[in-house]
Amino acid sequence: MSFARRSLLSAAAASPLLLGRGARAQAATLKIGVLNDQSGVYKDISGPTSVAAVRQAIQDFGARSGLTVEVVAGDHQNKPDVGSNIARQWLDRDGVDVIVDVPNSAVALAVNGVVREKNKVFLNSGAATADLTGAQCTPNTIHWTYDTWMLAKSTGGAMVKAGGDSWFFVTADYAFGHALERDTGNFVKASGGRVLGNVRAPLGNTDFSSFLVQAQSSRAKIIGLANAGADTVNAVKQAAEFGITRRGTKIAVLLMFINDVHALGLAAAQGLVLTETFYWDLNDRTRAFTNRVKPHMAGNMPSMSHAGCYSAVLHYLKAAADMGPAAAKADGAAAVARMKAMPTDDDCFGAGSVRADGRKIHPAYLFEVKAPGESKGAWDYYKLLQTTPIDEAFRPLAEGGCPLVRS
Amino acid sequence: MDEIFGIPAPLLFGQLLLGLINGAFYAMMSLGLAVIFGLLNIINFTHGAQFMMGAFAAWMLLEWLGLNYWWALVLVPIIIGFTGVVLERLMISRLYKLDHIYGLLLTFGVGLIIEGIFRNQFGSSGLPYRIPPELQGAWDLGFMYMPIYRGWVVVAALVLCLATWLLIEKTRLGAYLRAATENAPLVQAFGVNVPRMVTLTYGFGVALAAIGGVLAAPIYSVNPQMGTNLIIVVFAVVVIGGMGSIIGSIVTGFGLGIVEGLTKVFWPEASATVVFVIMAIVLVARPAGLFGRA
Numbered sequence: 043m044s045f046a047r048r049s050l051l052s053a054a055a056a057s058p059l060l061l062g063r064g065a066r067a068q069a070a071t072l073k074i075g076v077l078n079d080q081s082g083v084y085k086d087i088s089g090p091t092s093v094a095a096v097r098q099a100i101q102d103f104g105a106r107s108g109l110t111v112e113v114v115a116g117d118h119q120n121k122p123d124v125g126s127n128i129a130r131q132w133l134d135r136d137g138v139d140v141i142v143d144v145p146n147s148a149v150a151l152a153v154n155g156v157v158r159e160k161n162k163v164f165l166n167s168g169a170a171t172a173d174l175t176g177a178q179c180t181p182n183t184i185h186w187t188y189d190t191w192m193l194a195k196s197t198g199g200a201m202v203k204a205g206g207d208s209w210f211f212v213t214a215d216y217a218f219g220h221a222l223e224r225d226t227g228n229f230v231k232a233s234g235g236r237v238l239g240n241v242r243a244p245l246g247n248t249d250f251s252s253f254l255v256q257a258q259s260s261r262a263k264i265i266g267l268a269n270a271g272a273d274t275v276n277a278v279k280q281a282a283e284f285g286i287t288r289r290g291t292k293i294a295v296l297l298m299f300i301n302d303v304h305a306l307g308l309a310a311a312q313g314l315v316l317t318e319t320f321y322w323d324l325n326d327r328t329r330a331f332t333n334r335v336k337p338h339m340a341g342n343m344p345s346m347s348h349a350g351c352y353s354a355v356l357h358y359l360k361a362a363a364d365m366g367p368a369a370a371k372a373d374g375a376a377a378v379a380r381m382k383a384m385p386t387d388d389d390c391f392g393a394g395s396v397r398a399d400g401r402k403i404h405p406a407y408l409f410e411v412k413a414p415g416e417s418k419g420a421w422d423y424y425k426l427l428q429t430t431p432i433d434e435a436f437r438p439l440a441e442g443g444c445p446l447v448r449s
Numbered sequence: 450m451d452e453i454f455g456i457p458a459p460l461l462f463g464q465l466l467l468g469l470i471n472g473a474f475y476a477m478m479s480l481g482l483a484v485i486f487g488l489l490n491i492i493n494f495t496h497g498a499q500f501m502m503g504a505f506a507a508w509m510l511l512e513w514l515g516l517n518y519w520w521a522l523v524l525v526p527i528i529i530g531f532t533g534v535v536l537e538r539l540m541i542s543r544l545y546k547l548d549h550i551y552g553l554l555l556t557f558g559v560g561l562i563i564e565g566i567f568r569n570q571f572g573s574s575g576l577p578y579r580i581p582p583e584l585q586g587a588w589d590l591g592f593m594y595m596p597i598y599r600g601w602v603v604v605a606a607l608v609l610c611l612a613t614w615l616l617i618e619k620t621r622l623g624a625y626l627r628a629a630t631e632n633a634p635l636v637q638a639f640g641v642n643v644p645r646m647v648t649l650t651y652g653f654g655v656a657l658a659a660i661g662g663v664l665a666a667p668i669y670s671v672n673p674q675m676g677t678n679l680i681i682v683v684f685a686v687v688v689i690g691g692m693g694s695i696i697g698s699i700v701t702g703f704g705l706g707i708v709e710g711l712t713k714v715f716w717p718e719a720s721a722t723v724v725f726v727i728m729a730i731v732l733v734a735r736p737a738g739l740f741g742r743a
Binding site: 083084244249275304306342 | 457460463468470471568573575576579580596598668669672675679713714721
């Protein structure tokens with residue numbers, strides 16, 4: 043039975059979804075490949091909505107420049123081998139210059155290596171692992187939107203400060219979950235808190251009640267959910283069901299997007315504390331961006347990950363226009379160096395910059411999910427609790443162990 | 450505090466109970482598969498998608514028509530069961546004379562298509578569905594906090610399983626069904642409309658999956674891939690219990706739920722694989738399954 047499933051999947055993998063207008067690229071046409079999950083668990087937080095965000099960036103910038111830009115999209119199916127195969131094909135054969143988005147830390151790390159080898163540009167928005175700007179950093183990669191260190195500091199730090207000094211982690215058992223647990227654990231300990239234990243739940247596990255009951259019996263004040271997507275939604279739903287929060291234990295959701303909150307519904311999600319670097323209703327500029335892009339998003343709402351795709355592509359186009367599209371195509375590392383030299387500014391994240399290690403920096407926002415009575419309309423979900431300023435939100439440059447920084 | 454194998458006793462009892470609750474889902478799902486395989490000889494890979502459709506149908510009834518959980522429990526099995534009847538008439542019925550593998554491929558493909566359509570229509574993040582007000586709250590058992598809804602799921606699953614078993618093993622209709630499995634032409638010769646019976650049996654199996662979906666909607670995320678996550682484990686349950694064995698799938702469903710629950714305490718990382726390890730051992734030692742006839 044499983045052999046049939048596998049061969050069907052690999053047949054599907056061999057045909058990446060092409061949204062471009064054919065492969066007849068002219069010399070000065072910039073080609074952007076959006077590589078993400080178009081059909082699986084991360085479709086709503088990346089998927090076609092990211093493609094719409096990238097097209098918006100091209101439209102917003104296009105009027106000001108003579109650049110011709112083409113967009114293709116591919117489905118990596120959350121498999122590192124599928125992702126790096128599509129990346130290789132795009133860069134070798136199809137003339138793609140930039141790969142954008144790539145959620146799923148495992149796939150992102152694989153694509154990271156391919157892009158460096160081909161000297162192209164990798165603008166990651168969707169993946170969480172802070173290793174992309176740490177030990178695995180390259181001169182071709184910029185990690186745009188968020189990372190595990192930033193989430194750990196914003197959400198973890200705030201909960202310890204509010205009295206949550208003993209933690210138990212329920213962790214997704216793969217690279218991303220381990221990194222998030224490690225980074226959060228370090229913050230808890232550094233702030234004088236204790237980590238009482240952890241349990242590693244297999245990815246895609248549907249029933250979290252066993253793990254939650256174990257976490258509760260540790261008598262920790264905070265249960266940290268180091269997972270994502272449907273895993274987090276299931277765990278939060280079941281924590282409410284088993285009365286975990288009614289007994290005073292708090293749930294820390296370490297990674298949650300507005301699309302996950304929508305899936306949970308405010309009744310189950312109210313009171314959760316989470317961190318994003320973008321919220322559509324944050325200020326006039328974010329609202330303006332959302333109004334422009336929303337008609338192209340098929341009912342979905344932009345999360346920080348989609349905003350990151352927009353912002354990253356916009357900044358790349360600025361750099362490419364500045365150095366000339368031919369030069370930007372010829373040398374990916376040079377294009378990234380130009381992006382690092384220019385300050386960033388856009389509707390989603392405001393003013394910011396790209397550091398030497400490839401980390402894009404901007405403020406991080408700690409939100410609380412509103413109760414159903416407080417929400418005034420569709421997607422009115424967050425209350426701003428605190429803002430971590432731009433120079434404190436991400437891991438200090440010297441601590442990441444990125445070889446580009448030492449040299 | 451008393452400890453058993455270094456685990457506090459209350460925690461262990463709690464996990465046994467949770468295992469039983471999950472086992473209820475496994476039993477209900479594998480029961481539908483066993484009924485379909487036993488009578489149609491079709492390995493119904495669409496079962497996960499039909500489970501998912503059950504959960505979505507409950508959501509649609511609530512959001513679009515304002516019909517609550519209890520209505521869903523009655524209407525959803527009928528609606529989804531009917532889609533099963535249509536599927537059987539239009540496609541599956543053409544494959545009975547062919548090898549098992551054709552039925553498997555067809556139902557697998559249909560399952561993928563249904564899942565894709567729902568993902569396209571409703572996205573991948575899922576939709577909220579609340580526990581009905583009558584079943585909210587929980588009992589404090591001392592060693593754990595037991596949500597009333599989970600208790601309801603176990604009771605509902607047990608009643609359904611028992612009723613299905615009685616229907617097939619103890620009634621005249623069940624006797625016809627079993628006879629048709631053994632020798633369809635002979636039963637037809639006695640004036641029983643075998644093709645219609647087979648069609649309705651498929652619809653019944655699908656309805657069981659749909660009820661599972663309705664029961665699951667308030668506790669799991671209602672999303673297009675919810676069936677895929679469950680169905681692989683359920684297939685292992687069916688193989689361990691013995692393909693087509695009704696009682697086997699019920700007992701194995703509850704048993705494996707408990708085994709999985711205990712694994713979550715002693716070695717959480719292995720909890721997703723333990724069922725398949727058991728399946729491998731059973732296949733080597735008793736290829737027909739624990740309750741199957743070789």
